[in-house]
Each structure stands twice: as C-alpha cells, then as structure tokens.
Amino acid sequence: MKISLLLTCTADLLYPASARACVNVLEAFGVEVAFPRLQTCCGQPWLNTGRLAGARRLALHFLDVFEEAETIVAISSSCADTVRNHYAELFPDSPVLRDRFEAVARRTYEFCEFLHLVPGVKEMPAHPHPVRTTYHSSCRTLRGIGLRGVAEEYLEQMFGADFVSLPENETCCGFGGSFSVKLPELSGRLLADKLKNVSATGALQVASLDLSCLTHLSTGAERLGLKKIRFFHLAELMAGALT
Amino acid sequence: MKSSHNFRKASASAVADEVLGAAVGKTADLLFSMRAAAVAAYPGFEELRDWGRSRKMEVSGDLATFVRRFSDRLEAAGGAAHFARDAREAVEIVTNIARGLGAVAAVKSKSMTAEEISLNEALPEAGVTVTETDLGEFIIQLAGEKPSHIVAPAIHKDRAQVAALFHETLGSAPGLDVGDLVRVARKALRERFLAADIGITGANFAIAETGTIAIVTNEGNGRLTSALPAVQIAIVGIDKIIPKLSDLPGFLRLLTRSATGQAVSSYVTVITGPRRQGEEEGPSELHVVLLDNGRSPLASGPFREMLHCLHCGACLNSCPVYRAVGGHAYESVYPGPMGDVLSPLLWGMDVYADLPDACTLCGRCAEVCPMRIPLPEYHRKLRVLRAGLKGEAAAWKAEAPAILTQHPLLYRTALGIMRRVLSLGRRLPDGIRTGLPGAWTVCRELPHPREGPDFRSWWEKRKSCHE
C-alpha cells in the first residue's frame, strides 16, 4: 500500500518531528510513503479570508502535485478538510475541475483516520513512558473529517488509565485561522478556557491531530506560564509506543 | 444602529467582564444541554430537520406568492394586513394605528422583529407607553438595556443583579430569590395588562393557508397580550411564513426542542382573525404588519436559507464566541452566528463589516441548527463578498503571497527564512511584534520551530541512505 504525504505548511515550518513520526508510524504498519517535493500550502489562509483567487491558485497547484497519487494522507486535519470539503466548490463553473477535485478528495485522508480505515489498525502497544495524557479533538477533526473516538481509543491503548478525556472536548480552542489574529483578545479568552480544562485533567501531555490548534495552544500555554504541559501530534506518541 | 461597528473593541471589553461571562455561559450551557437531551429523546429529529428545511425551501422559493396568500387569508378571516418595506414604514403603520385609536398604553409580548424596527423607541413619541410583559424583556426594559439573546433576552444578568434592579425600580425588598422576583413582576404586570389599549406581539409562525399566526411562550404573556386589549398588532417578518396549518406541529417540535429543550412550550397561542360575533375573548381588531426590511432580496440570492431561520437561538448557545462575549458586543438585535450573517445582510456590509469574522468556523452551530442553515459556509461567503468590495489593490496584496506560495522554490525559500527568523525566539527584537506577529502575541508567544532538521532535509538524507 502506497500513500503520498501531504506535509502541510505548518509541519514544514514548525513541526518536522511530527512529520517524521507520521512517516515512521505509517511505515511501521507496512505503508509505503512517498513525499511529493513540489507541494506547498493547501491555501486555507486565502480560503478563510474570502480571497478565492489565491485559494484557487493553491487548489490547482495541489491538483498538479497530487492528482496522480493513489492515496493522500494529510498530517493536519484542517488541511485534509480543505482538500476534501472545500476545493471542489471553488470551481462552480467548471464541471470538469469539480469532478477532478472530487475524485482527489475521495482519496484524501487525515493521518489517524487513514490508520483506522485503510490498514485498519486496531491496536496500539502500550507506551513505554506512561504519562498522564489528554486529547484535544479539533473542530476540523470532529466536524470536518468526522472522526470521533478513534484517536481517544488509540491513546487509551497506549496510556491506559493515564489517558484522561478533556472536559468540554467538543468546544473550539479559539484558533480559527484568521480569527486568531483578527480577534486576538477573544481568541485568547477561548484559549485560556481550553487550557484551564487541560490543567484540570492534570495532564502533562496534550495530543491532537491538528497542528494549527497545537501551535495556538502551545504558544498560549507558554504565555500563561504552563511550563509543564507538552503538546504533541498523536503520531509522535504513537512513534514512541512503537519503538 | 451604529454607523461603524468595531467587534474587536466590543469583544475585547466583553471578555474582560467576568460576571457577564459567567452569566451567559451558565444559561447558554443549560439551554445547550437541554436541547441535546430533548433531541436525543426524539428519535426522528434528524428526519424532522430535513422535513422542516424542505417546507421552508418551498416558501423561500416563491416568497411573494406565500406572502400574498397569507395576507389574503388573513383579510378573509377579518384581520388587516399591512405591508412594510422597511423599519420606518413598519413604525409608521403602528403609530398611525395607535393615533387613530387615541391609544395611550400598550403591552407587548417578546418580539425580536419589533426590536428590529426599534418600536419601543418610536411609540412613546406617538404618546403611547409600552410595557414589556415577557419577564426577561421586562427586566431589560427596567434596566434601560437591549436584549442580548433572541430567546433569553436577559441572559447577561444574574439573579443578584435582577434583585437589585427590582429593588431600585419597583421598590421590592432587596435580595429576593427567583420565585419572589417572579411574583413581583407578575403583580406589576397585571395592572398594565388591564390598562392597555393595544397588545403588540410578534409571531413565531404565519400560516399562509389560513392567515393564522402562532405565538410560542412559556409565561402566558403572549396569550394575555393578544386576548385582553381591544386591538392587537402583530409585527411579523415575512420569513415567518409556513405553508399549511398541518405544518405547524412539526415546526413547533423543531422550535421548542432547539430553543429550550422542551417537547412543547407552556403556551402556544394560535390566532386566526379578530374576535368574531358571539365569541367571548380576543381583540376586536387584529392588524398584522408584514415586514420585509431586506428579506425579499435574500430569497433569490446566495444566502437564501437565512430566511428559514426559526430564531430558536440554538446557534447562539452553541457558539464559543457568543458564549464568551454575550449579545451586546454584536451591537445588533441579532447576535451570535445567525446575527453575524443577518446583520450585514439586513443593514449593510459597511455597518457590520467585521461580524463575518466573529466566527472560528468551528461548525458547531451547523450541527444544532434545526433548519440545517449552512452558517459557517455563509460566514465564508460573506468574507468573499467583503473581499470583493475592497478593490483591486487589496485583491493584489492578498494574491501576491499566493503566487509566491504556488511556486515551490519561492515557497521553500520563504519558509526557510521564516524558520530562521522564528528560531531566534526571544532574541527577536521587540520591533518585530507589530502587524500580524503583534496580533498573535496579544495572548501567545511567537511559535518556534521544533528542534532537529527540517522535514525536507531529513527526507532527502534518509532517501539517499536507503538507496
């Protein structure tokens, strides 16, 4: 089985370790990983600010790079959501392009969703360093990809009783793309509420499938002086359990 | 209405108000969880949502015909239909009726449509005192404020604040509990009901087939307002129309479960025409003011489904932004997700330019909206509309980085530079924290790239080792 990795610009810029972990975990389950080098960004910053000309450019570039790929696996939920649920509608006047985007959307997965659905990974080994861990289920994972309960189950297998679910786990963390810089005071309030819930679990690790949320949460925790809590892509914890 | 609204400023001061946040959060949570329980207890709810949407699609697909049908049937039943193109016309119609009657006192049951046309400000000028009879609205009126939620208008006040308000304005004992506060309000209101010349109501549904209006309340004030005074005036947005009387039960199920988690509200008042000969109660005149105020054009545009809104408030209760700031920060009658969309559409993008940004696109509102209105999508569409209004220069400024990003080599170079700049972390000069980084660091530190080689170099190296 072969997949093409959608690195995402966030991982490209900030989270090489998350991307490496994704590759290692996929390979551990017998998946062959290709990395199309010409990929850039999926175009969300333009899509979310109503700049459709820019969004179309990057959608078309994505198509150039990934159309031949058998299966595409994205490291971050919001990028998978963009490809799956927003590209085709950018081209309402071109049925041909719409069809091509819809076809590529059907072959695109978020990382954890892919493990669950395609190789059908049922069991994660116990993690050698059990630490109290919680999970931030991002809005795009929940309501864009439609993945509920899967990451939590893997985490439970890895961390047993040390996995604690987050109170109000379906509530937005306040990142929201352009929202985070257009309304930073409000974004900060939602962030603080989310981190309060994290602290209440006593967790020292937070896992997520969305790197933008992780950036927002980790830099917010740093500002609030929550030094003990660390933030990881789920793949990093899986990679730790698998070695 | 404000000439230019600044949501960042309004929301920043709202999030600093802890009492407000706690009060709104508590009630919104309660309404949200009651809705969830009520929906879970009703197995056919998802199908009911589809049904409701399809019925409303029928109406929004041929709105003018349905409006005409409603007004014809209303007149056939002895009521008077009035058409108001905008708020000014609607106010004029109401004040003319009041003047014609020589009215001096009106009671009013809760109506967001009346708020939309600022009726409470206009009636005193025509010599008519207005008393709000919904408990929440009564509190708001005493406080000289505006409602901050379309279903629970006083959501931003806690019990202690209401007790203090009643003590000051009605002379009740200080520190009363909820039960006693209700008793005080009821006593004050009873006298007003009996003295009123006019009863002003809204309507939750207007049934085209029969010219009937239906009013949903939990306090019975809607029924008293429509039954005691000699004349009833109902202010009804033309979006409230549903096709048939037989549709009413389905829509009531959707509305009450979504609004308050009730299987049915305490009162549903169904009115077809004024009092007929031989009948013992009801007003002798029934006027229905059908308000357009920017609604008709929506029917043929990209935001058509906004006309399907039941004003249930579920999207407000589910919205992280609304819950954090409450309703007043929106500076509109319609707050929360439905208001983010409606306010710029009804009053202009120039007035409410930043409300489409008051949304993280988290998608929770779309999950709960009984009419399946694609609210997040509508926020995005409004952003597109707004971008289109900003002109060529701004469009280029936005597109230039997309052109760069589309080019793999330029993209990688730019990313490399950013990575190096960000790795400087705390050693970065403070001057760099303006613009985007400045906004980011209002509540966060700048991100720093994780240790180790960047992914691309790692990948290349690994590949060459494998080969």
Ligand code: SF4
């Ligand atoms: S948009 Fe939907 S959820 Fe919001 S008030 Fe209207 S009907 Fe209710």
